[in-house]
Amino acid sequence: MLLGTDGSVTCLLEVVTGCPVxxxxxxxxxxxxxxxxxxxxxxxPGDEVNYRVVKLKNSVSGEILIHATSFTPLKRxxxxxxxxxxxxxxxxxxxLKKHRIESRRDVLRARVLKDAGEMNRIFNVFSKEPMLSRDYKIIRHGQPLMAITETFPYNNFQDKKRVIVETPSRIHMTLTDLAGDCGRVDGGVGVTLDEPCIVVEAERGEGLLVRGDNADRAKVAAKAVMDRFDLGGAEIWVRSCYKLHVGLGGGTQLAMAVGKALCDLYGRPASARDIAAAVSRGGTSGIGIAAFERGGFVVDGGHTFGPGKEKVDFRPSSASAGVAPPPVIMQADLPxxxxxxxxxxxxxxxxHGRNELDVFGTFCPVPRDEVQELCRQVMVRMMPSVMEGDLDNFGxxxxxIxxxxxxxxxxxxxxxxxxxLMEEMRxxxxxxxxxxxxGPTVYAVTDSGSRDIESAAREVMRDVGGEVIVTRSRNSGARLRSA
Structure with missing residues (x-):
């Protein structure tokens, strides 16, 4: 309605919100x-124009409704x-109303902005949430009186409540113990990242309809959560999703985002661990679950191992249904x-899949002396480095490892x-x-000179192609808002 209206946007907003603008x-x-x-x-060119940038706001709540930019030729x-x-x-x-200006609005173009950058920050919505924008002219006496661009979040004027969840991604640095000779197995070390991220939206509906990237996988997670918590139907949109099976935990984050959105939509209290159990995640490493819940640098304690214990053999999370996520033994902010x-x-x-299961079966248990050295690197070197901000020792x-x-x-x-790649980035x-x-994602950590490292990575990947993302740790978990 807002995109296509040829009337006063201010009046329309006041009708929609029931409040003065x-x-x-x-x-x-x-x-x-x-x-x-x-x-x-x-x-x-060179004629004087009035350049104006404004926010149209709900005068009661202070909510930003529309961002508008206009150019007006003063000579008219x-x-x-x-x-x-x-x-x-x-x-x-x-x-226009005060001066009884007879005019019309000609809408020139309307578009969806999928990565609007500054606009997302202005409206305080998630970075990958779509924005709607339109360009139009106000015409008077057959001549343009104003050229205006208006932008607003796609989700701000929906008829139904909509829940939007934005997840982080994560680096999984290592599993600590796949020897299993001390009564525990697995254990994980990882870092929560701000980018790339996944954005999922959900609203109530009949049955279950899922659209967007990896919709089939999201639908499996949605069905599991709906069955576990006895929830009603929903329409779900995966608005942004990075590649799966590249080492960034996308499968877990997507499933958790869908589960969280559905539970919030129906007012069903559920912890991250509850949702993880419903979607069968966290049965080996708990890094993805902890990243979703709280973010930061994470170390988990693995699972009990042996006859009658949580795990009796070596398996990845995807083949460990029914095994609860492990306890988190350290979670700290990174500088x-x-x-x-x-x-x-x-x-x-x-x-991934059968291939991943075969790798665990073929190479586990790993040598005990290497596990001991790895745990020493994590406990004596890496964890204190995080607490003290010692980048060199962390690296x-x-x-x-x-x-x-x-x-x-x-x-x-x-x-x-x-x-x-690892050698050249170092x-x-x-x-x-x-x-x-x-993998195949390789990560590097620095506090300076990121352009040189990025250039080195691109040079190594020149023949095969690829992508480089520069990001930071997210010291908080997934984010949720309602619209």
Whole structure:
């Protein structure tokens, strides 16, 4: 309705919200028209135009409803109209009505913005939530009186309650003990990342309808959660989803996001562990569940192991249905100055499904002495480094871990390019570089010189192609909002 209206947006917003609309002016100045603006307004380049950027807000709640940018040629305005326009915080519709300006609105274009950057921050919505935008002209006497662009969140004017969940991603640094000779097995170490992320939306509906990337996988998770918690139907949209089986825990985050959205939609209290149990995640490593719940740097304690215990053999999470997520024994914030670079080459995805199960069966148990050294690196080197902000020692631990235990197995099964990626990123200045989970994503950590490290990664991947993301640790878990 807002995209297509040819009437006063201010009046329409007041009808929709039931509250008066107020204006907050961000920019108001007279500028010379550039080529694009002069063409849009049918004036000469250099003619004076009033440039105005405003927020239209609900005067009661303070909620930002629309962000608007306008250009108005001053030579087409009567003095009184011009004076009101230049006054701050007066809606365009109010000015037109006051001066009895007969005009029409010609909508030029409407579009969906999938990564609007600054607009998402202005409206305080998640970075991958879609925004709607339209460009239109106000025409008077056959000439453009104004050129206006309006932008607002897709979810802000829905008829039904909608729940939106944004998840982090995670680096899985290592499993600590796949020897299993001390009565426990698994154990995980990882870092929660701000990007890439997954955004899932849900609203009540008849039956179950899922749209978007990896919809089939999201639907499986939704059915499991609906059955476990006896929830009603829903329509679900996966608005943003990174690649699965690349070492960033996308399968777990997608399932958890769907579960959290559905539980909140129906007012069903459920912890992250409850949802994880419903979608059969966390049966080996608990890093993804802890990242979803609280974020930061995470170490989990694994599972009891042996006859009659939680686990009786070596299996990945995907083949450990019914096993509860392990206890978290450390969860701490990472310094905001630390940056993580993710290099994701276009080579075959990491082991998953039957292949992953076969790897566990073939290579476990791993040598006890390597497990002991790996645990020493985590306990004596890595964990204190996080608490003290010691990047160099943290990076040294990352590098050494690649040569030990099950992580050595994962690295050894990779394309030769992976080893070269780690070496070149270290040479370019990374404090440490390693393989996340079964790969093929390689991560590097630094607090400076990220451009050199990024360039080194791109050079290694030049023949196969790939993507590099520079991100930071997220020291909080998944985020949720209702619209």
């Amino acid at each position: 107020e204006i907050e002016t961000l920019v108001q100045k007279v500028v010379p028209a550039d080529e694009l603006v002069s063409c849009e307004l049918e004036i000469d 305005l009567e003095e009184r109209f011009r004076n009101d326009l230049i006054r701050a915080d007066v809606p365009i519709g109010t000015i 905001s100055s630390w940056k993580f670079l993710l290099a994701m080459p276009n080579i075959p995805k990491g082991a 040294n631990a990352v590098n050494r 690649q040569e030990l235990g099950f992580k050595k197995v994962e690295v050894g099964l990779q394309h030769p390019l992976i080893q070269r 040479s370019a200045g990374a404090a440490g570089a390693g393989l996340s989970s079964f």
